[in-house]
Amino acid sequence: MDKEILLDVKGLRASVAGKEILKGIDLTIRKGEVHAIMGPNGSGKSTLSAVLTGNPAFTVDAGSATFNGKNLLEMAPENRAHEGLFLSFQYPVEIPGVSMTNFMRAALNEKRKYLGQEPISASDFLKLMRQKRAVVDLDNKLASRSVNEGFSGGEKKRNEIFQMAMLEPSLAILDETDSGLDIDALRIVAEGVNKLKTDDNATIVITHYQRLLDYIRPDYVHILYKGRIVETGGPQLALVLEEKGYDEIKRKYDNNAAE
Amino acid sequence: MSHFKQFTRLIEDYPQFFNGDRKAAEIESFSQSLLADDDGFIRRFGSAVAEMMKPDYGVNVNGVTSPLMPAAAIRRNIPDFAPITITCVNDTYHIPHLSTDQRVKCAVYDADNFPFPINAYHTPSHFNRIFANKILHISIDGGNNDETAIQINNILAAAVDLAAFRRVFVEIGGGANLELILNDSSDSTPHNYFASQFVEIFLNEGASLNLYDITDTSDTTSRLNEMKIKMKRNCRLNIFSLSASAGKSVNIYDIDFESDNSEATINGFVVGDGNQRIGNATFVNHLSRHGKSNQNFKYVLDDASHGTFYGEIFVWEVARFTEAYQSNRNILASPDARISTEPQLLIYNDDVKCSHGATTGQLDAAALFYMRQRGIPEAVARTMLTQAFVGDVIDAIPLLPLRDRMRMLVEKRLYKRSSRPCDNCRMACDTINRDSKE
Incomplete structure (x- = not known):
């Protein structure tokens, strides 16, 4: 019995500065699922997350993406967020002069406004911050600092998952959340993601390494190469990749392309 | 001279106003300053000033008094802060009654009877000197370091297009501390207003001044403002300049370090939008040893607004051990916004620490x-x-x-x-x- 479809991507093509990166992506994600997207450098993994979240640096050339039954590609990035789409950035941006607290309160209240809810009270907000910080062991001091400013690599990634916990997205895209993390930080971040997992939300995990998938167990693994999803399988596909590397994939699909 | 056509005509139309040797000398000195343009004022700000001069303003040549409007004055009060409040409606200063034994003295003089020299430095002060008929004089006795706070609310409110001329002279006694707030605002009528202001401040030994120069007027208000500040030994000066809403506005901040060991900071912030034109010029003159100055100007310009910054640090040969810094950072929030920035550092001795810099960019994408x-x-x-x-x-x-x-x-x-x-x-x-x- 299949669960409800959350995201449905069909024939998605996208380019940056006139260069085509995504060359026809098909991807269906249902509630409760975890999808891993793997692939060599430059295959289009980060572009896919940028296009889905509406980064204005990228141009959609063809295809469709339906999220919660709505046309995702027509929505402003902020409305995609309000609809429940969240991106944990590969490189979280430092915003000097904007405190984490103000940033988070603005984000949360804009979402509540979008959903027709009253703004959160100051005391409830602080309580929520405290509660969600615990998910990833985020230091209280970091919350009073400027967004990501002077955070270590691990703190930045923890901060991403903290924001995810605050906003409770229905679909979270984790873009190389494991990069730059030591083993302890990796465990904390992955456990944080698992705590937030429910039957009604879904996760896309973009990664180079099988290691992260030991912690966040995927239902499906997709291999993205040269802007296309070339293979889809179960968790064992990641193990095969870890063992054999991308060379075989490259050989196989480079030859196919030449034929 | 072409920039000041309307006023030239005024000079011709009201010869009785400009009678007398003093006026003649002032007009002469103004013409000289325009022609010489020694400080590059006309070159940098001439076109903005020409824009300011376009409306045909009325000038209060007969010395008519503008009445005090209490409601308008109260509206500009700052919570938890109770300064001595002086209200200037157009060009009429309304000063509170202060007991004679107080350390603070305020008086309004006719320019003709002013007991101190009526100086002029740059083009705006030369211009102001011709038309300003009243001078507000403030003095703070020295000898103890109690805080004194004075707020001057400058309000433009008239039934016609109007040019108002204000002149303020402040003397701060040795060791005295003053908080001085100048708050410019306009009523909400669609009239064109022009305000010319010259403020001259003397800090005696060990005096300190926090000066807040706030422009929060309207798109139809122009302002040509010059401030000259002279510091003796061991003085502390902090200027905060805010152009929050100013149709066309030029500020000059000119500071002399006359004796050793003084410090000055100027923090400036400009927000421009629409067709606003907002300029600031600083002249920081290190004429003595161990002086420290720090300037930090930030502009945020939207729509088709234009900003100008000219910052000059002049370190004379005698001014050894000077530390002087200047920074101007700008954000252009729209493709039509413009900034022209000219940071200048002129150093005539080897024993100094100085830096200057300017950056202009967009918000981080x-x-x-x-x-x-x-x-x-x-x-x-x-x-x-x-x-x-x-x-x-x-x-x-x-x-x-x-x-x-x-x-x-x-x-x-x-x-x-x-x-x-x-x-x-x-x-x-x-x-x-x-x-x-x-």
């Missing part, structure tokens, strides 16, 4: 997208980033009620465009409500 991905709409995100950009200028304000007031003014000004609801806001709303009720 990566930060904007990051905020939008978290659900913060673009307009709000832009405003939050702009606020963050100027945060350090506001944090540098020493007095807490004024810092809050400035932060509120800036936020109110920035959020004017983003129609942001109150829910995310951390402004002191009781202040705003109090403001809007009156």
Whole structure:
């Protein structure tokens, strides 16, 4: 019995500065699922997350993406967020002069406004911050600092998952959340993601390494190469990749392309 | 001379106003300053001043008094802050009654009977000297370091297009501390206003001054403002200049370090939009040893607004062990906004630490997208980033009620465009409500 479809991507093509990166992506994600997207450098993994979240640096050339039954590609990035789409950035941006607290309160209240809810009270907000910080062991001091400013690599990634916990997205895209993390930080971040997992939300995990998938167990693994999803399988596909590397994939699909 | 056509005609039309040797000398000195343009004022700000002069303003040649409007004055009060309040309606100063034994003395003189020299330095002060008929004189006795706070509310309110001329002379006694707030505003009529202002301040040995120069007027108001400040030994000067809403405005801040060991900081912040033209020029003259100066000007320009910054640090040969810094950072928030910046450092001895720099850019696109991905709409995100950009200028304000007031003014000004609801806001709303009720 299949669960409800959350995201449905069909024939998605996208380019940056006139260069085509995504060359026809098909991807269906249902509630409760975890999808891993793997692939060599430059295959289009980060572009896919940028296009889905509406980064204005990228141009959609063809295809469709339906999220919660709505046309995702027509929505402003902020409305995609309000609809429940969240991106944990590969490189979280430092915003000097904007405190984490103000940033988070603005984000949360804009979402509540979008959903027709009253703004959160100051005391409830602080309580929520405290509660969600615990998910990833985020230091209280970091919350009073400027967004990501002077955070270590691990703190930045923890901060991403903290924001995810605050906003409770229905679909979270984790873009190389494991990069730059030591083993302890990796465990904390992955456990944080698992705590937030429910039957009604879904996760896309973009990664180079099988290691992260030991912690966040995927239902499906997709291999993205040269802007296309070339293979889809179960968790064992990641193990095969870890063992054999991308060379075989490259050989196989480079030859196919030449034929 | 072509920049000042209207006023030239005025000079011809009202010969009785310009009678007498003093006026003749002032007009002569003004013409000379225009022709010589020694400080490059006309070259840099001439076109902005020409714009200011376009309307055919009325000038109060007969010395008619503008009455005090208490409601308008109260509206500009700052919560938790009770200064001596002087209100200037157009060109009429209304001073409070102060007991004669107080350390603070305020008086309004006719220019003809002013017991001190009526100086002029740059083009705006030469120009002001011709037309200003009254001079506000403030003196603070030296000898103890109690804080004195004086707020001058400059209000433009008239039934016609009007040019107003104001002149202020301040003397701060040795060791005295003064907080001086100049708050410029206009009524909400569509009339064109022009304000010429010259403020001359003397700091005696060990005196300190925090000067707040706030322009919060209207698109139809022009302002040509010059401030000359002279410091003796061991003085401390802090200037905070805010052009929150100023149709066309030029400020000159000219500071002389006359004796050793003094310090001056100028923090300036400009928000421009529409077709506003806002300029600032600084002349920091290190004429003595061990002086420290620090300038930090930030501009945020939107729409087709134009900003100009000219900053000059002059370190004379005698001014050894000087430390002088200057920074001008600008954000152009729209493709039609323009900034012209000219940081200047002129050093005539070897024993100094100096630096200057200017940067101009747009809001960080990566930060904007990051905020939008978290659900913060673009307009709000832009405003939050702009606020963050100027945060350090506001944090540098020493007095807490004024810092809050400035932060509120800036936020109110920035959020004017983003129609942001109150829910995310951390402004002191009781202040705003109090403001809007009156």
